[in-house]
Amino acid sequence: MNTRPLLILFSCLTLSVTAQEVLPKTAEVFEIDGHKAFLYAAPTPTTGKPWLWYAPTLNGISLFGRKMYFEACMKTGISIAGYDLGEVRGSPASTAKFTLFYEEMVKRGYSTKPILLGQSRGGMMTLAWAFRNPDKVRAWVGIYPVCNLASWPLKNSKAQTLADFGMPEAELVAKLSEFNPVDNLKGLLANKVPMFVVHGDSDVVVPYELNTGLLKERYAAGGGQIQVKVIPGEGHKVGPSFFECRELVDFVLKQATP
Numbered sequence: 051m052n053t054r055p056l057l058i059l060f061s062c063l064t065l066s067v068t069a070q071e072v073l074p075k076t077a078e079v080f081e082i083d084g085h086k087a088f089l090y091a092a093p094t095p096t097t098g099k100p101w102l103w104y105a106p107t108l109n110g111i112s113l114f115g116r117k118m119y120f121e122a123c124m125k126t127g128i129s130i131a132g133y134d135l136g137e138v139r140g141s142p143a144s145t146a147k148f149t150l151f152y153e154e155m156v157k158r159g160y161s162t163k164p165i166l167l168g169q170s171r172g173g174m175m176t177l178a179w180a181f182r183n184p185d186k187v188r189a190w191v192g193i194y195p196v197c198n199l200a201s202w203p204l205k206n207s208k209a210q211t212l213a214d215f216g217m218p219e220a221e222l223v224a225k226l227s228e229f230n231p232v233d234n235l236k237g238l239l240a241n242k243v244p245m246f247v248v249h250g251d252s253d254v255v256v257p258y259e260l261n262t263g264l265l266k267e268r269y270a271a272g273g274g275q276i277q278v279k280v281i282p283g284e285g286h287k288v289g290p291s292f293f294e295c296r297e298l299v300d301f302v303l304k305q306a307t308p
Contacts, residue, residue, distance in 0.1 A: 073124045077111060082133065082150050089131040089155075090114060096127030100188070100306035101155065103164040105172030107132030113167070116293045128165075128306045131155060139171070139203050139211040140178025140231065148179045152186065163188035165305050168195045170256060170286065174203060177231040184237030189305040192247040193292050194256050199230045201260040232264050235272060245269060245276040246301040248292055250284035277301065 077088040088111050102123055104113045111132045114120055123130055133151035138144035156162050165188050168176035173195020180187045196202050199222075203211040208219065215222050215229070227233045249262040262278060269276045279298075281291045 073121065077114070080154075082154050083147060085134055085147070087131065087133045087151055087154065090120070090124070090129060092124050092127045092129045094127055095129065096306065099129070099160045100127070101129040101131055101160045101164050102302065103152075103155075103166045103176065104130055104132045105166075105168050105175040106137075106170070107134045107172075108136070109134065112169075118294045119299065122299045122303065126303055126306070128302070129160065131160075135175075137171075137207075137210040137214075138175060139207065139214040140174045140199070140229070141215040142182070142229070143216065144175075144214055145179050145182050148175070149183070152179075152183075161188070162186060165189045165191065165302055167191040167193070167302075169193040171196050171202070171207070173197055173256075173261070174199070174231065178229075180243070181231050181234040181237055184241045184243060187238070187241070187243050189301070190238075190243060190245045191298060191302060192245070192249070192262065193298075194249045194253055194286055195247060195261060196256050197261040197265045198232050199226060202256050206255070232268055235265075235269055235274070239269070239272040239274045242275070244301075244305065245274070246278075246298060247276070248279045248281065248295050248298055250281040250286070250291070252283050253285045255286035 072093040074090045077090050080087050088107055090111065104111055111130060113130060120130070133148060135144055135147055155164070163186055166176040166180055168174070170193070173192045174197065177190065177195070177197055180190050212219055212222065247262045249258050251258050258280065266276050266278050279295065284291050
């Protein structure tokens, strides 16, 4: 009996299973300043050890469950990491804590210029860090992101926002232009940080016009590179339009390429 075809088939199946098994199934968890950091290390990092910094990171990285995005990063050598500070809203104090996480990742050998991806309120977290550290950002990505403190944070999440900034509402409103990411884009423009956003035009939670629309208008006016994919008729939800977006994947892979 000629067993060669069976052996070849078995070998191919074994290689296929092995290829799937090398992808991390759980994150490495470590602590920085009393808060948990999560890291999905790419099995074979590409040149420069690029990484995608995802927020919000609340007891884990939900992007792990977005198969298309997770596998695209892992298989092309892009690690995914995040730092759980809870419900912060981009204050200087919480931004400084995020910097501790950034410094730890760099110490571990990862790129000094991560790609930041903010989903919903994670947009405020990442964009606030980005505008204060524009020379340390390779690119910024948003999935229906909060970009404007005057929008969702002060309208529907006031208690958490005021707690993060540690000041009464009147004081924060008076100093809004100092803290609001959409009012502080000069550094990102000077460093030519490219951006990509996917957002629904029927989002009532994080309205497009007050967030991504405003960001696009101001960033483009300053000569910045920003690509926005508007999803007609869709709002703030988990679905293929936002978590199987080919353009988003292509943008991330392009930015991570040495």
